[in-house]
Amino acid sequence: MATVRIDHVSKTYGSGSSAVRALEDVDLSIEDGEFFVVLGPSGAGKTTMLKSVAGLVEVEAGDVQIAGTSMEGVEPYHRNVAMAFESYALYPQKTVFDNLASPLRSGRTGRYTAEQQRQRIEAVTTTLGIDHLLKRFPRELSNGQRQRVALGRVLVRPADVYLLDEPLSHLDAKLRAAMRAELKQLGEMSRTTSLYVTHDYQEALALGDRIAVLRAGRVVQVGTPEQIWREPVDTFVAKALGQPEINLFDVEAAGGRLRGAGGALELPAPAHLELPGGRARVGVRPRDLALGAPGGADALHLRGRVVLAERLGRLMEFSVRVGEQAGGEDVIVVADSDAGAREGELVDLHLPLTNVHVFAAGPAGEDTVRLGGAVR
DSSP: OOOEEEEEEEEEESOGGGOEEEEEEEEEEEOTTOEEEEEOOTTSSHHHHHHHHHTSSOOSEEEEEETTEEOTTOOGGGSOEEEEOSSOOOOTTSOHHHHHHGGGSSGGGTTOOHHHHHHHHHHHHHHHTOGGGTTOOGGGSOHHHHHHHHHHHHHTSOOSEEEEESTTTTSOHHHHHHHHHHHHHHHHHHOOEEEEEESOHHHHHHHOSEEEEEETTEEEEEEOHHHHHHSOSBHHHHHHSSSSOOEEEEEEEETTEEEEGGGTEEEEOOTTOOOGGGEEEEEEOTTTOEESOOSSSSEEEEEEEEEEEEEETTEEEEEEEEOGGGTOEEEEEEEETTOOOOTTOEEEEEEEGGGOEEEEOOSTTOOOBBOSSOOO
C-alpha cells in the first residue's frame, strides 16, 4: 500500500492551434489504502490522469509521487502499479488461468511459486465468480466474463497502487450492479490504494471513499460521496450526480423571499447568503421531492399539473408543470410506484428546505457556483 500525490500536473496533446489540454494543474492526494474515485464525462482527462500515475504518458508540468517518492524519470515497470484498461487487453492464445498468472510470472512478482500462483488466482477468481472459467480461452468468454478476467489480472498482482480505468463500462446494468458490490468488498479486503475512474455517478457514490469531479482537465470538487451529493460546489457537479438531473430554477429575491417559476416557487431568502443582483438559482433533486401537502412550515411547496408519468420498475417518474399561468416550468419528480398521481391531475410537491440548493445566478445553461449551506 502507498500514498499517491498528483502535484499540480498538466498535460497537453499536440501543439499550436491543434493542442488539446488534457490535464490542467491537477492537484490531488490519495491516502494509503483509500479507494479514490475520479468522476467525469468523456474527454475530461480521466484516463490521462491514470496514465500519468502509471508513467505511460510524460507530463509537462508537476510531479507524481508514490509512497512519498517522486516518479520523475521512473519507468512504468518500476512503479509497482497495476492498471486495468477499459479494453480487455487479454492474451488470446492463453487460457484464463495463464492470463491471470502472467503478472505473477515476470518482473517484480516473479518470485511466486506455482502453488502460490494457484492460491492467489483461486482467491480472486472465486470472488469475481470466474473460477469455473480457468481453462477457457478469451474467445470462449462473454464480454462480461472477459471484463472480469481483465480486472482479476490486476487484482491478483500485489501492487502499491491499483489503477482502474472504467473496468465495468462494458457490462450490462445487472452485472455492473453486482460487480460494484464485489469491487467494494475487494477494496475493503485488500486495502490497497486504488484510483478508479468512471463516468457513472452511481459507481462513484457506491465505491469511493472520496470522489474528485473532473471537467475539461480540471478538478472541480473533491470530497466524500455525502459531501459531493449534499454540497455540490456548482451546477456542473450538481448535474453530474443523479439521474434524472437536478431541477434548476432561476429566482429573484424580494422582501426576504426567493421567487421563481412564474410565482409557483417561493421560499425564504437565506439570511446568511449574499445574492449578487438579487438573483439566484435554486436546485432541487427529483428524488428529494415528495407528493402531497407538506407536514410543516420548514418546507418548499410547489403545486402543478402532471404532464407525464413514466413507470421505472418500483419507481415512478413524473413531469409536473408548475406556474402554468406564467408559461410554466417542468419539474421532474421521482416517487414510489404507489404515489397514485395520474397525467392531467393537479398535485402538491414538497421537500425540506435543508434539501434545497442555492447557487449564484448566471446566464441560462452556464455553470454557477454554490452560494453556501442549505436554506434554513
